Amino acid sequence: MITIYSVSALIMAYLCGSIPTAVWIGQAFYGVDVREYGSGNAGATNTFRVLGKKAGIPVMLLDILKGWTATNLVYFIGVSTTGASHSIAYTNYELALGIAAVMGHLFPVFAGFRGGKGVATLFGMVLAVNLDSALLCVGVFIVVLLITRYVSLSSITAGFTYLLGVTFVFPVYIRSVIIYGMCICALILVTHQKNIERLLKGKESRVNFFKKKIPDTSKRVS
Known part of the structure; x- marks a missing residue:
């Protein structure tokens, strides 16, 4: 049921997701708009690429916090059903709020x-929605990153791991969660098309964990 509380929560979730942490941190501390360099994206991966880990780590953590906070706005929505229906409705609200934050x-x-x-x-x-599967994704992300040093490949692999997690490893018997997992895979493939092309051509940038990063503003996005 659509209520003023659910609509307000969705708007708040979208606004929470809209906080451009990469842009604001880059401009405030480095005088750089990361969207003008590297891949041109205002996200943690491009922040690592352009400004290094001192900027990338805070951006990544704050972007994670945005999704977690927005999803937990579900506590401000009154779910009127009970029993199994309550659990399904609650999860669906969580998914809707999280998707609003991602948008x-x-x-x-x-x-x-x-x-x-x-x-x-x-x-x-x-x-916020599936802690067990989230931790599985973290493990896969870290392993792939340590082996390949590709943040993009690690992100893609972790995204597909989530679908496997909620389907087979920690099965969730709520259809909307499985559909959401499929949507994550599709979204990751769409948003990482250029990364996939660079990976196939061997031109994707790698993370250097030990070398001090100097902000790379030599390659402006055309």
Whole structure:
């Protein structure tokens, strides 16, 4: 049932996701709009690429927090059903709020609707909805990152791991969660098309964990 509380929560979730952490941190501390360099995305991966880990880590954590916070706005929505129906309705509200936050990250009203790819915000949402599967995704992300040093490949692999997690490893018997997992896979493939092309050509940037990063503003987005 649509109520003023549910509509208000959805708007708040979108606005929370719209906070352009990569843009604001880049401009405030480095005088750089990360959307003008690297891949042109206002997200954690491009922040790592352009400004390094000192900027990338805070952006990633704050983007995760955006998704987690927005999803937990479900506590402000009164779910009138009981029993199994209550659990399903509650989860559906969580998914709707999380998706609103991701849309905010992709199309942020506070940054001219030019956002990032939403992976970190998606992960924050998954943390709130399915903690076990989220931790599985973290493990896969870390392993792939340590082996390949590709953030994009790690993100793609972790995204597909979520669907496997809620379907087989920690099965969730709510149809909307499975459908959402499929949508995550599709969204990741769409938003990472250029990364996939660079990976296939061997031109994707790798993360250097030990070398001090100097902000790379030499390659402006055309």
